[in-house]
Amino acid sequence: MSILVKNITKTFKNLTAVNNISFDVKEGELFGLIGPDGAGKTTIFRILTTLLFADKGEAIVADYDVVKDYKSIRNNVGYMPGKFSLYQDLTVEENLAFFATIFGTTIEKNYDLIKDIYIQIEPFKTRRAGKLSGGMKQKLALCCALIHKPKVLFLDEPTTGVDPVSRKEFWEMLKRLQKKGITILVSTPYMDEAALCDRIALIQDGKILEIDTPQEIVKHYPKKIYDVKTDNMYKLIECLNTYEHHYSVYPFGEFVHYTDKREDFNPKDLQLFLEEMGAVNITIQPTETTIEDTFMELAK
């Protein structure tokens, strides 16, 4: 077991950021903490990286206790905080050399681990870190977090504020790192990224709603979801909410995700209802359940 969290609770003044959370991450697993802002993801990260003491419960990272063996943990984990936190007035190369030195190693020693990522930013190695673009900053931060060959990698919202192409590249890098045997705990508010993890924990208000593989989590959704579309989105949501058999109505891109209370729901009934309400260009079609739907259902 690479990470073991048992009944962790952390309270700030009168806000319970993390409430009796337990989960475990297997060795070499890519585990995702999925939840909205303020769900307590960062707090969990800070407890696991020994920056914060939990009020209750215990946690073990790479076989070390986060309170008793915090020094060993600092030697064995890589942490990339949500906010870019390398030295902005040092160059790319200097930052990397600096963190290598702090961990008592050199860039050359672990170059094979960061090579794939580093070659992408190498053309800019004499540029100051503060002057890099968002995606490149993340790549540099990842290099710095990997420079000492950590057993466990903590990535707190690594793709927030990064463009879609860089996001995709970033996740490909994570997959490659995972193959090298590094356990990765990653948090993200993006539900589409959740599907790329081996297992995910859905978190809200400091509580875990569900832990499972993305495929299983989707299967747990109890209803059949329909995409509904008319030429007036706002009016459509209003109408659906007045429909007596509606179970849930959420806007989802250009469609509205609609579920019905009845087991034997026939889309024709809804079509008739919407026509009665004066809607035009009605489309109703069944669709795949996504993690976002599951999350909305669980977070109800």
Added chain:
Amino acid sequence: MLPIIFVLPLIQLIILSNAATFEIKNIKFSYIDNDNTSFSRALINKFEASTYFNVVSNFSSEKIASASMLKGEVDVILEIPSHFERDLSKNKKTDLSVIINAIDGATAGVENVYINQIVQRFNKNAQAKLIQPSDIVNKPKNISTITSFWYNETLNYKTFMVPGILVLLVTMITLFLAGMNIVREKEVGTLEQINVTPIKKHQFIIGKLFPFWVIGMGLLTIGLIIAKVLFNVPIVGSIALMYLYNSIYILVILGMGLFISNFTDTQQQAMFISWFFVVIFILMSGLFTPIESMPKWAQNLTEFNPIKYFVEVMRMVMLKGADFNDILPQLIKTLGYAILMNGLAVWSYKKTT
């Protein structure tokens, strides 16, 4: 940033040392001469001859003179009574009235001393002139004092101020830089990243402080060169001793800065608290006002003021040529202070929250 750190303090040193003086010149002097004799004119001449006074006007009545002072046109009014010469030669006694604008008490005090000195000198000459040979027997013996100012013979204010202002600059720059430094890492977020590394507390703090220690020593060096070259301040004592003291003193200030930055979250907060201490330390350092004239409780407080010791040491070593044993008490107190402040700084810096 580095040129700013060095250039600004030096400009301050040059400007402040020239400007911060207790000498008062160009006093706007006026008089009301009710006597109008050669004697009273001789007295006025004394004032005209002085470089401190500008005789601006001659009023005919006290009323006009008062109105003029109200407007701020004159600082001092000297009123010579009628029969000034007659009373002085006959009775050997007369009075002069002096009115001084005392909005600024310190200035007024100095002006009063200047006026008294002129009048007294005039008085002495007058006595010599007016005394009849027959009176000599009865004349009381005059005791006069001849003052000699040691360590600063010409009472040059720059000699006195430059070492003090140099101390201020070294203190201010190092305190502000150290105070803001770790806070800046907190603000930018780099501290979070550093805290998960295996770096040791003392390694981190030494790493943070050493550059500022070097800057502090550099400031002293440049300051001393300016003091010698530009102001020609005598450097009587050992320069090595000044560096020895300075090297310990900077540790106190850096420890203090670090301690402040451990308890603040933003650079503004750190700046605000640093200012608070710097202002108190400067005003209670004996640099601008003598510690001996402070109330007892304030004198006790100055015992905790590192700037006080540094000002003392700089003046002692530079002007008086004090040796190691002379500054040993200050040195020991400063060393104790340095250990205390840095101990507190290391203790209060936590890698976990």
